Amino acid sequence: MASVWLAVLALVLAGPVPSVLARAHWPQRVPRAAIVLWQAIALAAVLAAVGSALAAPEELLRALGPEERRGTPMVVAVAVAATLAGLIVLRLLGVLVMLAVRTRRRRSRHRDMVDLLDRAERSAAVGGIGAKTVLRVLDGAVPFAYCLPGRAPRVVVTDGALDTLDDEELRAVLAHEQAHLDARHDLVREGFVALHQAFPVLVRSRQARDAVGLLLEMLADDAGRARCSDAAMAGALEAFVATGDTEVAARLERVRARRCGGRALATGTYLVAAAVVVVPTVAVVIPWLSAALPAAGLLR
Numbered sequence: 698m699a700s701v702w703l704a705v706l707a708l709v710l711a712g713p714v715p716s717v718l719a720r721a722h723w724p725q726r727v728p729r730a731a732i733v734l735w736q737a738i739a740l741a742a743v744l745a746a747v748g749s750a751l752a753a754p755e756e757l758l759r760a761l762g763p764e765e766r767r768g769t770p771m772v773v774a775v776a777v778a779a780t781l782a783g784l785i786v787l788r789l790l791g792v793l794v795m796l797a798v799r800t801r802r803r804r805s806r807h808r809d810m811v812d813l814l815d816r817a818e819r820s821a822a823v824g825g826i827g828a829k830t831v832l833r834v835l836d837g838a839v840p841f842a843y844c845l846p847g848r849a850p851r852v853v854v855t856d857g858a859l860d861t862l863d864d865e866e867l868r869a870v871l872a873h874e875q876a877h878l879d880a881r882h883d884l885v886r887e888g889f890v891a892l893h894q895a896f897p898v899l900v901r902s903r904q905a906r907d908a909v910g911l912l913l914e915m916l917a918d919d920a921g922r923a924r925c926s927d928a929a930m931a932g933a934l935e936a937f938v939a940t941g942d943t944e945v946a947a948r949l950e951r952v953r954a955r956r957c958g959g960r961a962l963a964t965g966t967y968l969v970a971a972a973v974v975v976v977p978t979v980a981v982v983i984p985w986l987s988a989a990l991p992a993a994g995l996l997r
């Protein structure tokens with residue numbers, strides 16, 4: 698039954714759980730802990746899928762009787778289990794590597810482009826923003842800002858942003874982008890994009906990827922708030938919300954409401970994250986191993 702339980706668990710963690718969590722508002726109060734919870738759910742879903750693939754052939758064999766458990770049938774069962782589990786892991790690793798290579802190649806071209814298009818007099822006027830981070834200013838009336846992570850990080854803002862934001866708001870925006878770069882939020886995001894792409898289309902859901910993306914933005918907003926002020930971060934987001942971005946609207950509402958989670962909520966979220974990974978192992982995998990190993994003659 699372990700294989701069935703684990704398969705059900707993998708499906709629940711891939712579908713209904715992300716759906717409920719993505720609609721909840723409380724994770725926005727503790728974005729860092731909520732991201733860890735999303736990572737725990739993703740890890741537990743993958744472990745459950747791999748565990749189910751490993752357990753299924755052995756359990757089928759055990760249901761047939763003691764004779765079938767020995768010799769060739771057992772070897773076939775182990776080979777099938779290893780192949781199924783290996784396919785899941787290889788698929789995930791393959792997608793991750795491909796995504797990492799493509800992203801870095803695209804980012805490198807993007808970096809060359811912003812270096813070329815930089816309005817040097819304006820970026821020099823703003824000055825340095827971090828030890829390794831270089832600021833680039835692009836032509837454009839629409840205010841926006843983003844960062845390019847990696848070994849030679851860039852923060853890119855438009856003319857429109859510089860013209861719209863006051864000094865304090867600009868500092869909040871730069872602190873927001875620097876927080877993305879320092880904590881390598883791009884790697885967290887990349888993990889969820891890879892997971893999304895690796896899942897079969899039928900059970901694939903964008904909810905985890907999108908929710909984590911928004912939480913990472915909120916985490917960086919908190920860095921801007923801490924470095925400057927709630928008012929400066931809100932003022933900056935007001936300038937960006939004019940572009941019609943609904944995600945920015947949600948972030949602005951959060952900063953205006955000064956939503957910030959208590960320590961108890963964060964601790965509770967971390968505990969749930971640990972339980973999501975540990976409980977299935979203790980409740981399903983260990984009982985399965987304690988039945989499967991003696992049946993295979995590996996443990997008496």
Ligand SMILES: [Zn+2]
Binds near residue numbers: 873
């Ligand atoms: Zn951001």
